[in-house]
Amino acid sequence: MKIRIYSPSSSLANLGYPWSRHLNDWPDRCFVDVPCGIHRNVVKFIQYEDNIYVLKELRTHVAKKELANLHKLEALGLPVVNSVGLVEKRDEAVEEASNEYTQDSPKIKDMFDRGLLITKFLDGSLPYRVIIERGINYTRLEQMLDSLAQLLVRVHLVGFYWGDCSFSNALFKRDAGLLTAFLVDAETGEFHKKLSKGQREYDLELAHLNIAGDLMDLEAHCGLPNDADPVDLADSLVSKYHYFWGQLTDPIEIGANEQYKIDQFIERINTQGYDIGELEIDTLVRGTRLFVRPVNVEPGFNRKKLQKLTGLLVGENQAKRLLQDIYRYQPYLSGMKKQPVNIGSAARRWLIDIYQTSLDMIAVELRDHLDDAEVFHEILEHRWYISEQQKKDVGTIEATKSYVRLRLSLREIK
Numbered sequence: 001m002k003i004r005i006y007s008p009s010s011s012l013a014n015l016g017y018p019w020s021r022h023l024n025d026w027p028d029r030c031f032v033d034v035p036c037g038i039h040r041n042v043v044k045f046i047q048y049e050d051n052i053y054v055l056k057e058l059r060t061h062v063a064k065k066e067l068a069n070l071h072k073l074e075a076l077g078l079p080v081v082n083s084v085g086l087v088e089k090r091d092e093a094v095e096e097a098s099n100e101y102t103q104d105s106p107k108i109k110d111m112f113d114r115g116l117l118i119t120k121f122l123d124g125s126l127p128y129r130v131i132i133e134r135g136i137n138y139t140r141l142e143q144m145l146d147s148l149a150q151l152l153v154r155v156h157l158v159g160f161y162w163g164d165c166s167f168s169n170a171l172f173k174r175d176a177g178l179l180t181a182f183l184v185d186a187e188t189g190e191f192h193k194k195l196s197k198g199q200r201e202y203d204l205e206l207a208h209l210n211i212a213g214d215l216m217d218l219e220a221h222c223g224l225p226n227d228a229d230p231v232d233l234a235d236s237l238v239s240k241y242h243y244f245w246g247q248l249t250d251p252i253e254i255g256a257n258e259q260y261k262i263d264q265f266i267e268r269i270n271t272q273g274y275d276i277g278e279l280e281i282d283t284l285v286r287g288t289r290l291f292v293r294p295v296n297v298e299p300g301f302n303r304k305k306l307q308k309l310t311g312l313l314v315g316e317n318q319a320k321r322l323l324q325d326i327y328r329y330q331p332y333l334s335g336m337k338k339q340p341v342n343i344g345s346a347a348r349r350w351l352i353d354i355y356q357t358s359l360d361m362i363a364v365e366l367r368d369h370l371d372d373a374e375v376f377h378e379i380l381e382h383r384w385y386i387s388e389q390q391k392k393d394v395g396t397i398e399a400t401k402s403y404v405r406l407r408l409s410l411r412e413i414k
Helices: 062-073 092-104 108-111 129-135 138-157 197-221 230-249 260-271 301-309 316-338 341-362 372-390 397-414
Strands: 002-005 045-049 051-059 082-088 116-120 171-177 178-183 252-255 274-284 289-299
Touching: 051 062, 062 082, 062 116, 116 289, 129 138, 129 197, 138 178, 138 197, 138 230, 138 289, 171 289, 171 316, 171 397, 178 260, 178 316, 197 230, 230 289, 252 260, 260 274, 260 289, 274 301, 289 301, 301 316, 301 341, 316 341, 341 372, 372 397
Parallel strands: none
Antiparallel strands: 002 082, 045 051, 051 116, 082 116, 171 178, 252 289, 274 289
């Protein structure tokens, strides 16, 4: 048996688990209950120390491929589950027995080679079935479609053909009040230097088919908000994909004396959470017109900027919200010090005096399993709400105190 760990810090190489056995043969005491969707492979959850891990039964060569795909996507900064490792050569007795009649048939022998893919459970995430079964409105369902369409755009931008995009193969996590989709199943995926339009459209066609099927299943089981039609919803995902792709890749044509529009073009893409690695500018009509096209567009603009300023690594929408608060705090700090304060210094003071101080005021039991950035987003939302009520600007610390009182009162009602 061989245990290959991609993330040594996880310390999951615990020989107390029956790694050589099929997951269906493990004792029930090994597993923990976690809300999950439907899987075509055997998937189980275990808790080791303070972390929950996902174990997935696959043939070894498929598990190796999926692990490599997840690892590369993660390294590119895309929203995917964290790859941890792989257990292979799990049952030497079975392997030896299979050798007796598979020497001339590698394909048959491969069926006996069982791998166990290990990923880290994405804290705070939920599968689509659980979200919809618990009851959501149509707006929330639209947000799920938005986030899945954006995820497909993101992986296509880095040359990844998913091959099985669906609600079932994604998890959804709150991100500054919205939802971000995370890729959790990459066994069918392939990396290319660049995807052709045909490859992208075929991947999108498969996504349309899968999502319509996912939603039809749920419609029969528990109904959909506003009696929405599953096929219409799948159609809307295709429309959303084309819109997001066009916003990030379509060229613009400007006059030679309108080069300021290039800055506006870059800012528009940055606002959507993407950075432009390279622009291509061609002259047209004897130099009187310019044709501007983004060549290399990378996701995570706000996440990277916030991490550079504060060291915090959060969701893209969360990063955008937190950056807005830092920009709001900068002139306030400059006024307090009676001298200009640059954004780097303001971010460092904000991190200590505002962000961390606010979070330290909230007990763990009041956080409803939200991560720190999402809790702080809720504080900012609450600050806006009570400032509107009181017709004055309420500071973040006072808003946090009010937020805690509100949470306590809600717990008492329950």
